[in-house]
Amino acid sequence: MLTSTHLLRSRRFLPLFVTQLFNAFNDNLYKTAMVLFVVYSIYNSEEAEGQFSAIASGLFILPFFVLSALAGQLADMRDKAAIIRKVKFCEIVLMIIGAGGLYLAWRGYEMPVSLFGIQTTFPIVLMLLALFLTGVQSTFLGPIKYAILPQHLKKDEVLAGTGLVEAGTYIAILAGTILAGWIPVEVAAIGIILTSVVGYLVSRQIPDAPPQGTVEQLDWHILRASVKLVRETMHVGEVFYAIIAISFFWTIGAVLFIQFPPLAKNVIMASKEVASLFLVVFSVGIAIGSVAINALLKGQVSARYSPPSVIVMGLFVIAFYAVAKLWQADQPTELLDVAGFLAWPMATVLLLCLLGIAIAGGMFVVPLYAFLTTRVAPDKASRTIAANNIVNSGAMVGGSLLAMAMSAAGVPIVEQVLISAAMCLVSAWLGRKLLDAERQAAAREVA
Incomplete structure (x- = not known):
């Protein structure tokens, strides 16, 4: 805790931390406002809502799969702080595009357009374009937000810094998600533009982070660079299993986030404010778990708690499913507001299941x-994060496609x-393999 407090007073860490807070806040204010508005105000069928939620998730994730290799190279070969500032400036432009889509949808502009063979409207296409560009922005920031930490922090501060970034990210997600569920969509459109401007100004305070080691030539062949990057990264046992385990975790998270809005509306029979509450509880739980594991490990980087944590997460997912089935058997006849939801039998248990899923995660x-x-x-840290993002995003796109296929097939x-x-069972097995690799590496160091 003393280390965490010290870091939050340091210019080595604070501007990066605050920039990441604004970035996560704005991403989620926009994404949640868009999805909730479309699900609750435009579409009126569980199948269409599930497909839209999956398409939105897939478009946001796709740039990570395509551009992460280039992003990792840039982060290692150029000044990381300078990249952050440029990307945050571009965020202002893409949020203007997203705000335009939200405003036109709010005004009822309905010019028909076909997207991936699905009939929709021009404002929705505009919103999805901005969401895709938000994914591009996050792709270039992703390798930096963790890789810059060992460059600015001492070795015994890295885990605390990682935990703070992770916890701060989910607190920001919490704030953005709450606002998106409660403020009018036209106010959200103004808010995302203002937040992008403030985020850019804060990013200018991040200390320079020049490249370390030999500066190599950039490979602009995206496919070749991606394959090479993943191959070169995965030969280290601990890194290999960490990347694969993280990928399965975020696949689980992607599927859950796709399901939350249509599940809240069609199964729980709850308003968009309650759907926002679901995402809030999930984000609070991730933040609690991020801080708790740092306290348990006392600054040591180890996977010893990972296998049991994800097993517990799976048990909470099953409990959430059971409560949702019981809820469905005694379903309300009209949409519940937050007060009505909280007064409904089993509401507290449902929220505790969500909280348990997120803390364990x-x-x-x-x-x-x-x-x-x-x-x-x-000098390889950014590219390692980028390789992780490539594998993560491939798995998450697969999860989004699976969710789309299940919705299209009529699976409730x-x-x-x-x-x-x-998926939690697979993640637990991978966590165990990582722990074995960690112990083998420690034994080699002793020998």
Whole structure:
């Protein structure tokens, strides 16, 4: 805790931390406002709502799969702080595009357009374009937010810094998600532009982070660079299993986030404010888990708590499914507001299940990110994060496609929750393999 307090007073860490807060806040204010508005105000079928939610998630994730290799090279070969400032400036432009889509949708502009064979409207296409560009922005920031930490922090501060970034990210997600559920969509459109401007101004205070080691030539062949990057990164056992385990974790998270809005509307029969509350509880839980695991590990980078954490997460997913089925058996006849939802039988149990899923998830994933920056040379850290993003995004796009396929096939949204529980078993096995690799590496160091 003393280390965390010290870091929050340091210019080595605070501007980066605050920039990341604004970035996560704005992303989620926009994404949540868009999805909730479309699900609750435009579409009126569980199938269409599930497909839209999956398309939105897939478009946001796709740039990570395509551009992460280039982003990782840039982060290692150029000044990381300078890249952050340029990307944050571009955020102002893309948020103007997103705000335009939100405003036109709010005004009822309905010019028909076909997207991936699905009939929709021009404002929705504009909103999805901005969401895709937000994914591009996050792709270029992703390798930096963790890889810059070993460059600015001492070795015994890295885990605390990683935990603070992770916890801060989810607190920001919490704030953005709450606002998106409660403020009018036209106010959200103004808010995302103002937040992008403030985020850019704060990013200018981040200390320079010049490249470390030999500066190599950039490979602009995206496919070749991606394959090479992943191949070169995965030969380290600890990094390999950390990346694969993180990928399964975020696949679980992607599937759950796709399911939450249509599940809240069609199964729980709750308003968009309650759907926002679901996402809030999930974000609070991740933040709690991120801080708790740092306290348990006392600054040591280790995966020893990861396998049991994700097993517990799977059990909470099953409990959430069981409560949702019981709720469905005694379903309200009209949409509940927050007060009505909280007064409904089993509401507290449902929220506690969500909280348990998220706390266990945070305890599982935070140490894995620390492996990526502490088990490789400093001049390779950004590319390691980028390789992780490529594998993560491929798995998450697969999860989005699976969710789309299940919705298109008519699988009830509540039944889709069980796929997340099955994924937790795979994540637990991978966490165990990472722990074995960690112990083998420690034994080699002793010998």
